[in-house]
Amino acid sequence: MRMSAMSFEETSRILDDAGGALHYHEAGSGETLLLLHGSGPGVTGWANFGNNxxxxxxxxxxxxxxxxxxxxxxxxxxxxIPAAVDSVIRFMDRMGIESAHIVGNSYGGIVGAQLAAAHPDRVKRFITIGGIGVGILSSFPGEGLTRLVDFVEQPSKERLVAWLHSMVFDKAILTEELLEMRWKSSTDPVTMETSKKMYTRQALEAIAAFGRGPDAVQGFAYLPKIKAPTLIAWGRDDRVNPLDGALVPMRLIPNAELHVFPNCGHWAMIERKAEFENLALAFLTRD
Structure with missing residues (x-):
């Protein structure tokens, strides 16, 4: 495929089987690199990674x-999360992919990490952009999750904008076109039902209570099971998952390294596009 032909339509594909349709974009050749997006209103794989x-x-x-x-x-x-892990394995099986490099942003990072821990033979190298953090100094939930719940429980364009503002360091990247696209896709009934499974006030209160309880260690017990070389990428100014969340996974994942982007929020692959791509390629192609 020509490098100039990276449009949504030309790269769009559907894998449909008894497990349900899985939509994806495909381009390039060689070893497989699988990109997994974050969560929240209006999020898609293309919205997170189309420009990369x-x-x-x-x-x-x-x-x-x-x-x-x-x-x-x-x-x-x-x-x-478990359903998404199962779906990624189903996707890899149906596509004939024995193992792949995985890059995940936020929710996609959690899915990728869970997959790498449970199926170490399926993941060559793993990059997470936020996502798998365990807060040790910052309060939970942070500003980004709080504003996300505000929107999910009572959707409005104003609440969507407030949430998106918490996602980035430089608000200039939130163009009117992007805001309109996110508003249109965020109000899709299927997407909204998916968001409601995770982002309610009761769900966040339960997570906070679990994190204070005697079984809190179970929330990150899977991290040492990740055998793939791992790059933890984080925005220094992330207001969804604050930077201190990177310390526990950096220590517990056996072969992990951490890179922090200054002047960057929750979307390193968007806000620091060129730097992230250079970093990711150097890590993925390292001998």
Whole structure:
């Protein structure tokens, strides 16, 4: 495929089987690189990684997957994270992918980490952009999650804008076109139902209570099981998952390294696009 032909339509594909439709974008050749998006209103694989596709496709067979209930992928039953892990494995099996490099942003980082821990033979190298953090100094929930719940429980364009402002360091990247696109896709009934499974005040209160309880260690007990070389990328100014959350996974994942982007919020692959791509390529192609 020509590098100039990285449009949504030309790279869009559907894998449809008994487990439900999974929508993805594909470009490039070589080793497989699987990109997993974050969560929240209006999120899709293309929204998170579409602008990174031309760069990665020069080096890898690059696949951007819409996780279940997002974009054009059908929802599935069960709790979102385990169901998403199962769907990624199903996708890899159906696509004939024995193992792949995985890059995940936020929710996609959690899904990728859980997959790498449970199926170490399926993940070559793993990059998480936020996502898998365990807060040790900052309060929970942070500003970004609080504003996300505000929107999910009572959707309005003003609350959507407030949430998106908490996601980034430089608000100038939130163009009117992006805001309109997010508003249109965020009010899709399927997407909203997916968000409601995770982002309610009761759910966050339960997570906070669990984190204070005697079994809190179970929330990150899977991290040492990640055998793949791991790059933890984080925005210094992340107001969704604050930077101190990177310390526990950096210590517990056996072969992990941490890179912090200054003047960057929750979307390093967007806000620090060129720097993130250079960092990711150096890590993924390292001998």
């Amino acid at each position: 596709l031309p760069v990665f496709a020069k080096h890898f067979r690059t696949l951007i997957l819409d996780l279940p209930g997002y974009g054009k992928s059908a929802p599935v039953e069960g709790m979102p």
